[in-house]
Amino acid sequence: MPGKADSPEAYQLTDSVIANLTQLQLTNATFFGFTGGSYPRATTCKVMPTDNAWPTAETWNTLNLLTGGNLISTVPIGAVCYQGEHYNAAQCQKLTDNWSDSSMQ
């Protein structure tokens, strides 16, 4: 494979990797291949979270596994200020104090 051993280029997706996924009989393996995807392109709208065709949680989890745990489910940065599971008064204060710092955003 091209690239130095520990560089990002050392890890590249190839058709043989995709073939291995198919052999594992993952039902959603076709979502990860370079060709043969079933979604008709350019003629229809994008799939939105409220659509039936939105990928299942299991499919998103497969993407997470294939990227080595690199899938992030978005929690807006301001969520620490809202009542709920992400609320954190100290982080909220720090956020509002630094709100105009462009490198924080």
Add this chain to the structure above:
Amino acid sequence: MWPLFQGATCLPQNAAKGTCELGGYPVYSVKATKVSDIQLAMNFARNTGVRLVIRNTGHDFLGKSTGAGSLSIWTHNLKEIEFIPAYSSPSSSYTGTAIKMGAGVEGIELYEAANRFGVTALSGEGRVSSLITVLLRHSKPS
């Protein structure tokens, strides 16, 4: 910029008045640390029909680095910088010093690296904006 494209949802200042919604934020992001992450995300978006956006520092003036209901490829962590003392472009239209860098390298990081290598780099506007292409010249006039 961001209020226009993100939709001004989930602002810390508005916590007393409502709930935290995603608005224009992507639903998921792939933190790209290797090439296969990018390939997987692009294949996934193409095959599922999910909207794809690319985000580095999120400073795109036209808001292309965010999008409602999207999968984002987050390239900020691709920070490799490699100095190539004798580079020749494929068409040989340029020969000389060059720097090869990851998509997540920001202006200030390039300047610091170029300084260590003893060359001058040209960057874009902004200390913390990311670079895609750069021209280099050796620090001594030739």
